[in-house]
Ligand SMILES: Cc1cc2nc3c(=O)[nH]c(=O)nc-3n(C[C@H](O)[C@H](O)[C@H](O)COP(=O)(O)O)c2cc1C
């Protein structure tokens with residue numbers, strides 16, 4: 001069974017492999033393995049979209065990857081958020097809160113890095129449009145984002 005959405009997740013931003021910004025030009029804020037392990041079993045691996053807040057920032061649109069990154073064949077499951085906002089500095093150690101709103105597609109392997117980048121860019125455009133619906137806009141103002149913890 002597929003887990004009912006939205007799901008709310010919060011945790012510290014930790015280091016990944018450093019590939020998001022260097023190889024893909026698309027940075028992803030990674031959660032620790034502890035947070036990944038705390039996810040409901042029924043949250044399938046794949047690509048999702050939703051809302052994200054870093055420390056006391058505004059709530060921004062985001063896209064999320066949950067799984068093993070088949071293109072890189074990671075050994076540990078990861079939960080990585082690309083936030084649709086230009087931050088001036090890195091975000092390591094800050095608290096990331098996310099609301100996972102909807103599912104986009106399964107994780108895929110690709111024959112080239114360019115193909116992976118193209119698909120992620122199209123995920124970003126799809127997510128931006130889907131988050132503009134009235135129903136999804138409401139979640140930007142969910143009490144979760146204004147709560148202290
Ligand atoms: C929206 C989105 C979609 C992604 N889709 C895939 C995918 O289909 N296959 C894959 O192997 N990795 C996918 N990734 C994960 C990237 O490979 C990963 O973010 C990148 O390797 C950076 O990892 P790092 O944080 O450890 O540096 C996706 C990431 C995002 C943000």
Ligand SMILES: Nc1ncnc2c1ncn2[C@@H]1O[C@H](COP(=O)(O)OP(=O)(O)O)[C@@H](O)[C@H]1O
Pocket residue numbers: 013014015016017018019020021022026027028029030081082083084085086087089090091092
């Ligand atoms: N818009 C953004 N979305 C996500 N992370 C960002 C963003 N802007 C800057 N960053 C920073 O870049 C880091 C992610 O880059 P990435 O290359 O994926 O590194 P890592 O492999 O350590 O996760 C984040 O941890 C954060 O500190």
Ligand SMILES: [Mg+2]
Pocket residue numbers: 016017018020027028029030080
């Ligand atoms: Mg990352």
